[in-house]
Amino acid sequence: TQNFPFRQLPESLSQPRKPLFHSCFQILCLCCLLLCILSYTLYSSPAPWLESIPPLKHYSKQFTTLTTVAPTGPQYHQAYAPNYHFIMDNPVVCKSIFPFLVLMVPVAPHNVAARNAIRQTWANSRAVQGKVVLTLFMLGLSGRGDDGQQEKLKQENLQHHDLIQSDFMDTYLNLTIKTMVIMDWLATRCPTAPYAMKIDSDMFLNIDNLVIMLQKPGIPKTNYLTGMLMWNRPVVRSKNSKWYVPEEMYPDPEYPTYTLGMGYVFSNDLPGRFVEVSKSIKPFNIEDAYIGMCMKMLGLAPTSPPDPWQFKAYNTQYNRCEYSKIITYILGSSEELMKYWTDLKKPGPPCQD
Numbered sequence: 475t476q477n478f479p480f481r482q483l484p485e486s487l488s489q490p491r492k493p494l495f496h497s498c499f500q501i502l503c504l505c506c507l508l509l510c511i512l513s514y515t516l517y518s519s520p521a522p523w524l525e526s527i528p529p530l531k532h533y534s535k536q537f538t539t540l541t542t543v544a545p546t547g548p549q550y551h552q553a554y555a556p557n558y559h560f561i562m563d564n565p566v567v568c569k570s571i572f573p574f575l576v577l578m579v580p581v582a583p584h585n586v587a588a589r590n591a592i593r594q595t596w597a598n599s600r601a602v603q604g605k606v607v608l609t610l611f612m613l614g615l616s617g618r619g620d621d622g623q624q625e626k627l628k629q630e631n632l633q634h635h636d637l638i639q640s641d642f643m644d645t646y647l648n649l650t651i652k653t654m655v656i657m658d659w660l661a662t663r664c665p666t667a668p669y670a671m672k673i674d675s676d677m678f679l680n681i682d683n684l685v686i687m688l689q690k691p692g693i694p695k696t697n698y699l700t701g702m703l704m705w706n707r708p709v710v711r712s713k714n715s716k717w718y719v720p721e722e723m724y725p726d727p728e729y730p731t732y733t734l735g736m737g738y739v740f741s742n743d744l745p746g747r748f749v750e751v752s753k754s755i756k757p758f759n760i761e762d763a764y765i766g767m768c769m770k771m772l773g774l775a776p777t778s779p780p781d782p783w784q785f786k787a788y789n790t791q792y793n794r795c796e797y798s799k800i801i802t803y804i805l806g807s808s809e810e811l812m813k814y815w816t817d818l819k820k821p822g823p824p825c826q827d
C-alpha cells in the first residue's frame with residue numbers, strides 16, 4: 475500500500491531487541507536532547523565569550539537576522555527557490571516541443587484577464603520566425619480567501635497547459651522569490667532551451683523582433699543577459715515608495731548594473747547558476763536588481779542589446795510603425811494590448827514611407 479514504508483519503521487523499532495542496543499539508544503537520545511538545549515540557549519542569547527570568537531559570532535548574527543521578522547513593513551524572505559514546491563506544473567512540456575525561447579510571465583493568480591490577453595496576442599503562436607517559442611505563467615499562492623480559485627486555476631491549466639504554481643505567498647514583496655522560482659523551473663524543467671525571458675504581464679512584446687534579435691550573429695549563447703540596462707541606480711530609501719528598500723536589506727547606496735524587470739532576456743545556462751548563487755545573496759524585494767546582484771556575484775554583467783532602443787519602457791502613444799520595430803513597451807491595460815496587437819497585425823505595411 476501507499477504508506478508501507480511509514481508503517482514499517484515504527485514496527486521494527488518496537489520489536490524487543492537486545493538490552494545493550496536499548497541502553498545505547500537511550501544514551502544517544504539523551505545526548506541529542508542536551509545538544510538541542512545547548513544550541514538553543516546559545517542562539518537565543520549568545521554568551522559573551524561566544525561573541526569574541528569571530529566565525530561563531532558571524533554565524534549567530536546571521537541566524538538572528540534570518541529569524542527576526544519585523545511585524546510591519548518589508549520582511550526578510552528567503553529567495554532560495556528549492557525551498558518552495560511546485561503545486562501545479564507542466565513538467566514535460568520542454569521535452570515534447572524543445573523550445574528555442576521560453577517566455578516566463580509572473581502574474582497574480584486572479585489575473586486571468588492578463589493571461590487571456592497574452593494568449594491571444596504575443597503568445598498566440600508557438601512558431602515564430604521559424605523557431606519554437608513557449609509561453610508559461612508563474613503564479614504563487616493567492617492571499618485572498620480561496621473561494622474556489624484553486625479549482626478555477628486547475629481548469630484553466632487543463633485547458634491551456636501553461637500554468638506553473640509554486641507554494642509561496644504571491645505578494646508584491648515576494649516578487650524576488652517569484653523570479654527565483656522561475657529560474658529554478660527553467661533550470662530543472664527546461665534546461666535544453668537556448669534562451670528564456672522574464673516578461674511582465676502588462677507588456678507589449680514584439681515577439682518576432684525578439685526572435686530575430688536572438689539569431690543575429692554575435693549574440694552570445696552563454697552568460698548572456700540583456701534588456702533595458704540600468705547603470706548606477708540609487709537604492710530608494712524613501713519609506714513610502716513602492717521601491718523602498720531598507721538599509722538592513724541592502725546596505726550599498728547603488729545597485730549593480732541590471733536589466734529592467736519589465737522584460738529581460740537571457741541564455742538559459744544562467745538560471746541554474748542564479749539559483750545556486752542566490753544561497754549567498756541576502757534577499758531584497760527588487761527582483762530585477764537582485765538578478766543584477768546574482769550576475770555580479772557570478773563575475774558577469776548584463777550586455778546591451780544589438781539595438782538598445784528596441785527595449786522601451788513607458789509609451790506615450792500608439793504608433794503602428796514604431797510598434798513594428800521595437801521589442802518591448804509597458805502598457806496600461808490588457809485592452810490596450812489586444813487593440814494594439816490587432817492593429818499591428820492587420821494587412822498592409824506598418825510604416826508609410
Ligand SMILES: *[C@@H]1O[C@H](CO)[C@@H](O)[C@H](O)[C@H]1NC(C)=O
Nearest residue numbers: 549551641642643645647648
Ligand atoms: C513571502 O512568502 C513566504 C512564503 O510563502 C511567506 O511566509 C511570507 O509571508 C511572504 N512575505 C510577504 C512579505 O508577503
